[in-house]
Amino acid sequence: MAKVDFKQVKxxxxxxxILKGIDLTIGSGEFLVLVGPSGCGKSTLLRLLAGLEELTSxxxxxxxxxxxxxxxxxxxxxxxxQNYALYPHMTVRQNLEFGLKLAKxxxxxxxxxxxxxxxxxxxxxxxxxxPGQLSGGQKxxxxxxxxxxxxxxxxxxxxxxxxxxxxxxxxxxxxxxLLHQRVKSTVVYVTHDQVEAMTLADRIxxxxxxxxxxxxxxxxxxxxxHTQFVAQFIGTPSMNVVPKDWLSGAGASFPAxxxxxxxxxxxxxxxxxxxxxxxxxxxxVLVEPLGSTNYVHLRWNDTLIVAEHRxxxxxxxxxxxxxxxxxxxVYWFDGQGKRVR
Amino acid sequence: xxxxxxxxxxxxxxxxxxxILTAFVAYPALRSLYLAFHEVxxxxxxxxxxxxxxxxxxxxxADFWSSLKVSLYFAVIxxxxxxxxxxxxxxxxxxxxxxxxxWRTILLLPVSISSAMAAMLWxxxxxxxxxxxxxxLDVIGVTGPNWLADPRWAIYSVALVTVxxxxxxxxxxxxxxxxxxxxxxxxAAWIDGASSWRRLFSIxxxxxxxxxxxxxxxxxxxxxxxxxxxxxxxxxxxxxxTTTLVYQLYQDAFVNFRTGFASAQAVILFALLMGATxxxxxxxxxxxxxx
Numbered sequence: 119m120a121k122v123d124f125k126q127v128k129x130x131x132x133x134x135x136i137l138k139g140i141d142l143t144i145g146s147g148e149f150l151v152l153v154g155p156s157g158c159g160k161s162t163l164l165r166l167l168a169g170l171e172e173l174t175s176x177x178x179x180x181x182x183x184x185x186x187x188x189x190x191x192x193x194x195x196x197x198x199x200q201n202y203a204l205y206p207h208m209t210v211r212q213n214l215e216f217g218l219k220l221a222k223x224x225x226x227x228x229x230x231x232x233x234x235x236x237x238x239x240x241x242x243x244x245x246x247x248x249p250g251q252l253s254g255g256q257k258x259x260x261x262x263x264x265x266x267x268x269x270x271x272x273x274x275x276x277x278x279x280x281x282x283x284x285x286x287x288x289x290x291x292x293x294x295x296l297l298h299q300r301v302k303s304t305v306v307y308v309t310h311d312q313v314e315a316m317t318l319a320d321r322i323x324x325x326x327x328x329x330x331x332x333x334x335x336x337x338x339x340x341x342x343x344h345t346q347f348v349a350q351f352i353g354t355p356s357m358n359v360v361p362k363d364w365l366s367g368a369g370a371s372f373p374a375x376x377x378x379x380x381x382x383x384x385x386x387x388x389x390x391x392x393x394x395x396x397x398x399x400x401x402x403v404l405v406e407p408l409g410s411t412n413y414v415h416l417r418w419n420d421t422l423i424v425a426e427h428r429x430x431x432x433x434x435x436x437x438x439x440x441x442x443x444x445x446x447x448v449y450w451f452d453g454q455g456k457r458v459r
Numbered sequence: 460x461x462x463x464x465x466x467x468x469x470x471x472x473x474x475x476x477x478x479i480l481t482a483f484v485a486y487p488a489l490r491s492l493y494l495a496f497h498e499v500x501x502x503x504x505x506x507x508x509x510x511x512x513x514x515x516x517x518x519x520x521a522d523f524w525s526s527l528k529v530s531l532y533f534a535v536i537x538x539x540x541x542x543x544x545x546x547x548x549x550x551x552x553x554x555x556x557x558x559x560x561x562w563r564t565i566l567l568l569p570v571s572i573s574s575a576m577a578a579m580l581w582x583x584x585x586x587x588x589x590x591x592x593x594x595x596l597d598v599i600g601v602t603g604p605n606w607l608a609d610p611r612w613a614i615y616s617v618a619l620v621t622v623x624x625x626x627x628x629x630x631x632x633x634x635x636x637x638x639x640x641x642x643x644x645x646x647a648a649w650i651d652g653a654s655s656w657r658r659l660f661s662i663x664x665x666x667x668x669x670x671x672x673x674x675x676x677x678x679x680x681x682x683x684x685x686x687x688x689x690x691x692x693x694x695x696x697x698x699x700x701t702t703t704l705v706y707q708l709y710q711d712a713f714v715n716f717r718t719g720f721a722s723a724q725a726v727i728l729f730a731l732l733m734g735a736t737x738x739x740x741x742x743x744x745x746x747x748x749x750x
Contacts, residue, residue: 197650203643
């Protein structure tokens with residue numbers, strides 16, 4: 119395992135800037151997730167770290183050593199790709215051995231490493247099969263095994279679960295987490311799925327428009343977002359954001375500079391209690407029952423907001439209800455989307 | 460088979476293809492097989508069943524063996540360069556996107572002109588006294604040969620034209636094969652420590668092996684069937700040096716009017732090509748990777 123430093127990392131494709139000066143330090147053995155919408159530059163940052171793209175300017179260090187001019191293989195990294203990127207003409211064993219053979223590893227050591235990885239990932243019975251004969255989950259395990267046998271200082275994951283079905287994704291997520299606990303390598307993991315980010319990460323870097331908007335633990339980002347973008351990106355369903363004036367009737371006092379107010383679905387009550395800010399009446403337009411909870415979509419002042427409502431006494435579609443929101447759970451943002459307190 | 464939907468439309472759409480294939484492929488092929496067992500009167504088209512006589516006299520004909528030898532040699536000197544050079548061109552074009560479209564067009568131009576036109580063009584280039592080829596050689600101090608009339612050079616001259624005509628077609632297939640290799644598979648190999656050469660031999664070539672098999676089979680069939688350029692450039696000469704099986708067949712059928720005898724050659728040519736293709740597929744079974 120090794121520390122990773124990004125120092126003023128910039129990358130442009132032609133005259134289009136993709137990364138606009140990234141400063142980021144990833145601790146040794148840390149599981150860092152880069153999360154953000156499509157086109158935010160997260161995959162480019164990962165590919166720069168892997169050595170698959172060239173830096174426009176800035177510096178990247180792995181374990182204190184600048185890796186700017188080094189080819190991927192000399193960086194001590196291993197990467198798991200979105201589409202697995204297995205060698206289709208080789209068996210699972212040959213896929214796992216390929217990198218080791220190139221590194222001139224002895225036969226005995228190669229067999230030991232491949233067998234260990236296969237055992238850890240439950241691939242012992244698949245070693246003589248070709249990738250075309252495997253399921254999506256098995257392919258992803260082989261891709262992880264191929265990364266593991268190289269014993270890298272840093273594991274790179276580029277949206278590894280996005281091709282799997284929902285159930286398998288949850289299982290593989292747990293496996294990746296367990297794997298990290300065992301191998302204790304530094305992990306840089308790219309995803310656009312904030313649930314994946316929240317459940318896997320030691321820390322999350324939320325990226326937007328080529329910059330890191332906020333870096334923090336999952337709960338820090340959830341409870342203390344610095345920008346409206348982070349507030350809305352982290353959390354499912356998304357935070358509701360409305361003009362601050364919509365809350366003035368309820369008697370809310372807002373800080374100087376505030377333009378918008380945000381509150382998470384779980385902060386809304388459909389039966390307001392005494393301390394809540396009274397938001398007035400809203401119409402139920404859709405109810406999504408999830409078993410333990412319900413997401414209630416409401417039309418309030420001609421805009422749609424989502425409330426989380428636990429319990430069985432859900433109003434029917436078309437019915438009116440009184441909305442309340444916990445005053446301490448309201449976030450305020452200025453015109454630029456920055457949080458004001 | 461059950462038709463769902465518009466049956467007359469279905470039949471109407473398929474019928475022209477079936478009619479053309481029947482008239483120009485199926486009927487001539489079957490007729491040729493039939494004629495191979497008959498003696499055909501040159502002008503009256505009268506037929507007499509002769510069993511395997513045509514095949515027997517073919518096997519004892521020096522011209523047949525000579526033309527078979529020429530065909531096989533011609534296949535080697537055209538298929539190998541046509542496949543290797545087009546693969547190299549495709550690899551270069553795949554790696555360098557600059558002017559890719561322009562180069563592809565330039566390489567494809569020879570394919571789009573007829574063999575007769577191509578042969579006429581090369582007759583000018585090969586002309587021993589006024590041709591550009593010998594002019595260029597002269598400039599660098601080399602005396603060029605009489606390309607089409609010298610028995611040592613004639614077959615290579617025809618081969619050069621054939622390869623030149625074939626390359627563009629092969630390049631298109633190789634480029635399609637190369638573009639179907641996922642980018643991340645190559646990147647994974649790069650991270651695994653594979654050099655460019657290693658990636659070429661361990662990843663790229665195995666993954667385009669189905670394309671390579673297809674291109675080789677098609678090139679082999681084309682080389683055995685080459686006719687236009689031989690007819691125009693050398694007429695099978697000098698001294699039979701460029702008389703391939705197909706050219707011999709043409710001579711027997713349309714110059715000597717030995718239709719039955721020529722049909723027997725056509726049957727043998729078909730069997731040879733079929734056999735070669737089956738062997739190629741068998742050999743390729745172990746080395747070609749389909750997805």
